[in-house]
Amino acid sequence: MNLDTAFSALADPTRRAILARLALGEATVMELAAPFEMTQPAVSRHLKVLEGAGLISRRIEGAKRPCRLSPAGMAEIDQWLAMLRKALEANYGRLDGVLAAMTSNEKKGTP
Amino acid sequence: MNLDTAFSALADPTRRAILARLALGEATVMELAAPFEMTQPAVSRHLKVLEGAGLISRRIEGAKRPCRLSPAGMAEIDQWLAMLRKALEANYGRLDGVLAAMTSNEKKGTP
DNA sequence: CAAATATATAACAATGTAGTTATATAACTG
DNA sequence: CAGTTATATAACTACATTGTTATATATTTG
Numbered sequence: 368m369n370l371d372t373a374f375s376a377l378a379d380p381t382r383r384a385i386l387a388r389l390a391l392g393e394a395t396v397m398e399l400a401a402p403f404e405m406t407q408p409a410v411s412r413h414l415k416v417l418e419g420a421g422l423i424s425r426r427i428e429g430a431k432r433p434c435r436l437s438p439a440g441m442a443e444i445d446q447w448l449a450m451l452r453k454a455l456e457a458n459y460g461r462l463d464g465v466l467a468a469m470t471s472n473e474k475k476g477t478p
Numbered sequence: 479m480n481l482d483t484a485f486s487a488l489a490d491p492t493r494r495a496i497l498a499r500l501a502l503g504e505a506t507v508m509e510l511a512a513p514f515e516m517t518q519p520a521v522s523r524h525l526k527v528l529e530g531a532g533l534i535s536r537r538i539e540g541a542k543r544p545c546r547l548s549p550a551g552m553a554e555i556d557q558w559l560a561m562l563r564k565a566l567e568a569n570y571g572r573l574d575g576v577l578a579a580m581t582s583n584e585k586k587g588t589p
Numbered sequence: 590c591a592a593a594t595a596t597a598t599a600a601c602a603a604t605g606t607a608g609t610t611a612t613a614t615a616a617c618t619g
Numbered sequence: 620c621a622g623t624t625a626t627a628t629a630a631c632t633a634c635a636t637t638g639t640t641a642t643a644t645a646t647t648t649g
Contacts, residue, residue: 370488370489370491370494371489371490371491374485374486374488374489375485375486375489375636377481377485378481378482378485378486378489379482379636379637380481380482381637383481383558386562387561387562389565390561390562390564390565391565395595395596396595396596396597397594397595397596405637405638405639406638406639406640407595407596407597408596408597408598408638408639408640408641409637409638409639411596411597411598412597412598412636412637412638413637415597416636429595429645429646429647430594430595430596430645430646430647431594431595431596431646432595432596432597435569436562436565436566436569438566438569441559441562441563441566444559445559445563447494448552448555448556448559450498450501451497451498451501451547451552452552452556453501454500454501454502454547455547455549455552458546458547486606490606490607492607506625506626507625507626507627508624508625508626516607516608516609517608517609517610518625518626518627519608519609519610519611519626519627519628519629520607520608520609522626522627522628523606523607523608523627523628524607526627527606540615540616540617540625541615541616541617541624541625541626542616542624542625542626543625543626543627
């Protein structure tokens with residue numbers, strides 16, 4: 368539903384690192400925070416952003432909130448990127464033709 | 479080379495719209511700016527961001543700078559996302575397995 | 590129950606981003 | 620050459636983001 372949120376969630380290296388960690392399996396907030404030189408509240412907020420983007424989900428387990436990857440955000444992203452990917456593939460399918468045209472079409476100098 | 483740049487380039491709706499337009503084919507700055515209620519300098523800067531992210535490239539054609547999609551940025555993004563996708567598929571591969579087991583258990587009756 | 594643990598939230602400072610207007614530069618046009 | 624067109628850049632404003640510290644809340648534990 369919200370590509371802005373999803374892509375901007377991925378734009379932060381800390382959040383990508385968190386996702387990479389979660390790719391190995393579920394982890395609690397403290398476990399996720401450990402590798403970073405960053406306070407726990409900062410990590411908590413990154414998790415909130417990731418959750419808002421549908422990239423992770425959390426469950427409640429006593430005082431802990433284990434996080435795991437969630438497919439929703441990725442689905443959205445993949446869907447949008449598919450369109451671009453298709454366009455690029457189409458362009459590069461035509462690349463042979465384009466290059467041939469450019470070569471035979473040479474113009475006079477760039478300034 | 480820079481995932482931060484690539485993902486945050488995609489995080490803006492104007493930039494995604496520009497990419498969607500470019501998926502239909504090359505366009506000049508003015509052509510790209512036309513559909514938006516936004517000044518030309520603003521669009522110029524969005525294009526700079528997209529170029530910096532390796533998502534578009536520009537050539538010089540007289541006073542015009544036609545833009546087109548470039549595969550570099552996408553490649554980077556795809557590569558990173560592949561890792562997440564794989565993790566998600568692994569998780570959901572397991573889920574499918576569980577569901578399949580449940581379904582076939584209804585038929586075969588077991589655990 | 591009191592202390593410790595796990596996490597969330599609020600308030601704030603520093604920095605980044607996206608838009609604006611004004612202006613510069615290069616190329617086309619009459 | 621003078622004017623218009625196409626694009627870029629600079630200076631500035633408004634708002635968002637990321638991190639910090641301090642503090643709140645719920646849960647586990649001795």
